[in-house]
Amino acid sequence: MSLDNDKKPAIELVGIDKRFGAVHANRDINLTVAKGSIHGIIGENGAGKSTLMSILYGFYQADAGEIRISGAPVAIRDSQTAISAGIGMVHQHFMLVEDFTVLENVMLGAEGGQLLRRGVASARKELKRLETDYGLDVDPDALIEELPVGSQQRVEILKALYRGAEILILDEPTGVLTPAEADHLFRILQVLRDQGKTIILITHKLREIMAITDTVSVMRRGEMVATRKTKETTVEELAELMVGRRVLLRVEKGEANPGAPLLSVRNLTVKDGRGVTMVDDVSFDVHAGEIVGIAGVAGNGQSELLEAIAGIRKPFSGDILIDGKPVAGVDPARLRALGLAHIPEDRHHMGLVLKFEEYENSILGYHRDPRYGRGGLLDLDAIRKDAEEKIAKYDIRPPNPRLKTANFSGGNQQKIVVAREIERDPKMLLVGQPTRGVDIGAIEFIHRRIVEMRDAGKAVLLVSVELDEIRALSDRILVMFAGKVVGEKTPDAGEQTLGLMMAGIAA
Amino acid sequence: MDNYEIFVSMLGSTVRLSIPLIFTALAGLFSERAGIFDIGLEGKMLASAFAAACVAYATGNAWLGLLAGIGISILFGLIHGFASITNRGNQIVSGVALNFVAAGLTVVLGQAWFSQGGRTPQVPNGARFDPIILPGAEAMRHVPIIGPLYSQVISGNNILTYIAFLMVPLSWWVLYRTRFGLRLRAVGENPGAVDTAGISVTWLRYRALIVAGFLCGFSGAYLAIAQSAAFINNMSAGKGYIALAALIFAKWKPVPVMFACLLFGFLDAFANFMQGKQLPLVGEVPVQIFQALPYILTCVLLAGFIGVARPPKAGGVPYTKER
Numbered sequence: 001m002s003l004d005n006d007k008k009p010a011i012e013l014v015g016i017d018k019r020f021g022a023v024h025a026n027r028d029i030n031l032t033v034a035k036g037s038i039h040g041i042i043g044e045n046g047a048g049k050s051t052l053m054s055i056l057y058g059f060y061q062a063d064a065g066e067i068r069i070s071g072a073p074v075a076i077r078d079s080q081t082a083i084s085a086g087i088g089m090v091h092q093h094f095m096l097v098e099d100f101t102v103l104e105n106v107m108l109g110a111e112g113g114q115l116l117r118r119g120v121a122s123a124r125k126e127l128k129r130l131e132t133d134y135g136l137d138v139d140p141d142a143l144i145e146e147l148p149v150g151s152q153q154r155v156e157i158l159k160a161l162y163r164g165a166e167i168l169i170l171d172e173p174t175g176v177l178t179p180a181e182a183d184h185l186f187r188i189l190q191v192l193r194d195q196g197k198t199i200i201l202i203t204h205k206l207r208e209i210m211a212i213t214d215t216v217s218v219m220r221r222g223e224m225v226a227t228r229k230t231k232e233t234t235v236e237e238l239a240e241l242m243v244g245r246r247v248l249l250r251v252e253k254g255e256a257n258p259g260a261p262l263l264s265v266r267n268l269t270v271k272d273g274r275g276v277t278m279v280d281d282v283s284f285d286v287h288a289g290e291i292v293g294i295a296g297v298a299g300n301g302q303s304e305l306l307e308a309i310a311g312i313r314k315p316f317s318g319d320i321l322i323d324g325k326p327v328a329g330v331d332p333a334r335l336r337a338l339g340l341a342h343i344p345e346d347r348h349h350m351g352l353v354l355k356f357e358e359y360e361n362s363i364l365g366y367h368r369d370p371r372y373g374r375g376g377l378l379d380l381d382a383i384r385k386d387a388e389e390k391i392a393k394y395d396i397r398p399p400n401p402r403l404k405t406a407n408f409s410g411g412n413q414q415k416i417v418v419a420r421e422i423e424r425d426p427k428m429l430l431v432g433q434p435t436r437g438v439d440i441g442a443i444e445f446i447h448r449r450i451v452e453m454r455d456a457g458k459a460v461l462l463v464s465v466e467l468d469e470i471r472a473l474s475d476r477i478l479v480m481f482a483g484k485v486v487g488e489k490t491p492d493a494g495e496q497t498l499g500l501m502m503a504g505i506a507a
Numbered sequence: 508m509d510n511y512e513i514f515v516s517m518l519g520s521t522v523r524l525s526i527p528l529i530f531t532a533l534a535g536l537f538s539e540r541a542g543i544f545d546i547g548l549e550g551k552m553l554a555s556a557f558a559a560a561c562v563a564y565a566t567g568n569a570w571l572g573l574l575a576g577i578g579i580s581i582l583f584g585l586i587h588g589f590a591s592i593t594n595r596g597n598q599i600v601s602g603v604a605l606n607f608v609a610a611g612l613t614v615v616l617g618q619a620w621f622s623q624g625g626r627t628p629q630v631p632n633g634a635r636f637d638p639i640i641l642p643g644a645e646a647m648r649h650v651p652i653i654g655p656l657y658s659q660v661i662s663g664n665n666i667l668t669y670i671a672f673l674m675v676p677l678s679w680w681v682l683y684r685t686r687f688g689l690r691l692r693a694v695g696e697n698p699g700a701v702d703t704a705g706i707s708v709t710w711l712r713y714r715a716l717i718v719a720g721f722l723c724g725f726s727g728a729y730l731a732i733a734q735s736a737a738f739i740n741n742m743s744a745g746k747g748y749i750a751l752a753a754l755i756f757a758k759w760k761p762v763p764v765m766f767a768c769l770l771f772g773f774l775d776a777f778a779n780f781m782q783g784k785q786l787p788l789v790g791e792v793p794v795q796i797f798q799a800l801p802y803i804l805t806c807v808l809l810a811g812f813i814g815v816a817r818p819p820k821a822g823g824v825p826y827t828k829e830r
Contacts, residue, residue, distance in 0.1 A: 060828075078705065097692070097693045100693065107689070108689060109690075116685060
């Protein structure tokens, strides 16, 4: 299990180099992964982790470098060669056919002949064996779309093992899991390691690295900057290696000083397009000068709640009050005029038009403001000047308002949205997943801005699936499960307590 | 004619009018289940009808005509593939373009080669698929009830008709019982799953289009050298679109496809029968109403009144590996 073990390493990457156009995604990467170990690879978004693993799995070809499996050089031209070299991959977005059964998904690509019948019988037998050997229990005849996310992930692992994988790569495996499901996954990974499999875990969550890996390698801007034994390192050291400087993992903030309620939600029920109740009779207040965090596993109604308050989704019943005035069903433009700003959960889908230039996005939704033009014509000079000011103030890089928004990194795109909404000086701020797909430096910046809003006496409603973020920022935490608010906690409530509430087990 | 005879003769024409729909809808089934929208069915049908008529006329052999129809139809499928799979173009645009090419080219070439206003000359006897009289059909003719059914509906069709009905279970078997079928259904739902399983998405989708071309070739040949004996300007007359509607109506499943095509064929036969006839109270009903019915029914279905028709998830989306 340790690096000084004399058996041959499962994987050696030597001098791997890969460019996408102007982007140097992987620079001269060297990596050694010991057989029978769990090896974590950690780094910010865009550090090149996924590219490196895609090269290992045959999705891309490296421009230079060598891959050795158990000491022997292997040319991995496509996923087929990777699979036959004993490499299996569990992708961040599952590669499953949703209206197929578990069995059909496992068989796909390894059917064992032109006709399915014989393959089905042997696959069934093999699944049974994998289940007893590794504790991977999934009903082979269940349809994927009817399985919970945790089980779908087990199907992905089964797929890899069914193809005889000795090396298993997991790309951000816990992003979609509840804490309990993540624990279950980690137990499975430990069993796999103890049976001699080699596991590579890609993540940006330091906690997971510390909890489960034997060795950890850190990537930064396309380079492999360090490899440590997990026992001999600390969260602080790894965080520093990731960003290249010291970062505050905790947000520094003083006591909240809540005033009168600014935003009230009363018995709100929201249904989705299919008529399924997504938000179920929810009531709460957000006071001036406080941050209320909504915690929950994705898909438990937080998105719909946020959209209903923002005026994007019509509530089915109940009231939303701003300063005591009912605003349920009022359109977003009117809500903005009332002082409600909204940083939507998905910046690509709702917050930005990626094909627009930066300055065009910097006034999206506020283009009727007389400062930006009159009589239906836009005053482009004024808008660009305004955009340049925001770019300077929010350190948006590169500082070019004429650049197409798609060409900014995730963190900088998010800053464009944050700058646009906060600089309007709203009375209330709705924030959804403010740091999803954002690097550590920008996370820190955005968190500070949100706390500043609170300190300036604004009411902030924060929705995030990152429990750490909710705990770091919120003054009060509401936990949502299956559309209901199942409880209210203070941020010093334990992670386990909140995790159980998020899983709907305790209130 | 008594009512039963009318019923039997209408059943006979229902079958005859359904055959090109069945071939074409099954063709669409293979390409759409693989995630390639196939609006170009109409064009493939027209082009293969033209090719079948030309070759049958030139060689005097119906089978060579059929082969030519299949060949052209596959070629059209490959062009569609080159545009929409290899070059990731818009599948609808590519399909519509092929329809225009087929509509224009058949007329221009027909005029240039035969100078009959876009028609091909009459195919000689023996160079088309003639009706096959099943044993005992004549003797059965006068047996009550079953007799007319056997001699007019089951017997007396050409070989392509029987092939069409064989293709239905065969398509089902290929889709649900073979490796190719499993992979084809998977690539239409989630090409990423296929790619990461080490299977080429591109080659798989091309193969789906080849199968589609093969099936669609039969429908063109049926129109030109089985149902009639020459190619006529725009002889597919929207049947490709009706087949597409039948495919949606049948929720992309082979056996329901057959029934949907029979239903739409029946509506067609009924429209022909009602032509010029007076209905009590309403008077003469315009044929157009019956001709529009397949589309209306499909719209009603799409609006969700008869259960949800869920198209293959990856349909219409060119596959690119994610960064």
